[in-house]
C-alpha cells in the first residue's frame with residue numbers, strides 16, 4: 672500500500688487563488704519525494720494539507736482525497752494533534768524556541784504530557800543522534816537553542832520532530848537560509864533518514880531537487896505537470912513545461 676495517496680485534490684483560498692488543481696499522486700514509504708517548480712505553484716499548500724496546517728488558512732474549497740496509510744486525513748473525525756505528531760514539519764527558517772537545546776528537542780513530548788525525566792533524556796538523545804547533532808551539543812544541552820549556528824538550529828528543529836517518532840517528515844525549503852556546507856549536511860542526513868521515514872520536501876532550488884529525490888513532482892500554478900522518478904524527470908522530462916523550467920528558461 673502507498674504511504675500517501677492524493678486523489679483529485681483541489682484547494683482554493685478565499686481570495687480565489689486555486690493553489691492546487693485536481694492534483695493526484697501516490698507516495699511510497701521510505702522514499703524522498705520532492706515537490707518543485709516556480710514560486711506560487713502550490714508546493715507549500717500541498718505540504719500543509721498533509722498535516723492539516725491548511726486548517727489555519729482561509730480555505731474556501733477543499734475537494735478530493737488525501738490518505739495516509741489508507742486513512743482519510745481530511746475527515747473531520749481525525750485527531751489533528753495525533754496527525755501532526757505522525758506527520759512532522761520542518762520550516763525554512765529554523766524555528767528555535769527561546770528555550771535550551773534540550774527543551775527545544777523535548778518540546779513536543781512535554782506538550783504531549785511526557786514527564787518522566789529518564790524517558791525524556793533518552794528520547795532527546797536518540798532524536799539528537801538521528802539528526803546527527805548529538806556530538807556537537809551533548810556537553811551543552813542547557814545552552815539556549817538560539818546559540819547554535821543556523822545549520823545546527825535546523826538539525827535541532829528536525830530533532831524536535833524526530834523525538835515524536837513520526838512516520839512522515841515534511842520539509843518546506845529547509846536549507847534556504849543555510850550555507851552550502853550546512854545544506855550538504857542536511858541533504859546527507861535526509862538520505863539516511865529515509866531508511867526509517869517517508870520524506871516529502873519542497874527544496875528551494877532545482878539542483879537540490881535533483882540531488883536528493885527518488886521521485887519528483889513538478890508543480891506549475893497549482894497544476895501537477897509531471898511526476899516521475901528523479902533520474903527521468905531531471906534528464907528526459909516528458910512535458911515541455913518541465914523541460915523549460917529545469918533548463919532555466921523560466922522560474
Ligand SMILES: Nc1ncnc2c1ncn2[C@@H]1O[C@H](COP(=O)(O)OP(=O)(O)OP(=O)(O)O)[C@@H](O)[C@H]1O
Pocket residue numbers: 684685686688689690708709710711712713714715716717728729873890
Ligand atoms: N493562506 C493563503 N491565503 C491566500 N492565498 C494563499 C495562501 N497561501 C498560499 N496562497 C497562494 O496560493 C498559491 C500557491 O502558493 P504555495 O505557497 O502553495 O506555492 P509554492 O509553490 O509553495 O510557492 P512558494 O515557493 O512561493 O512557497 C500562490 O498563488 C499563493 O499566493
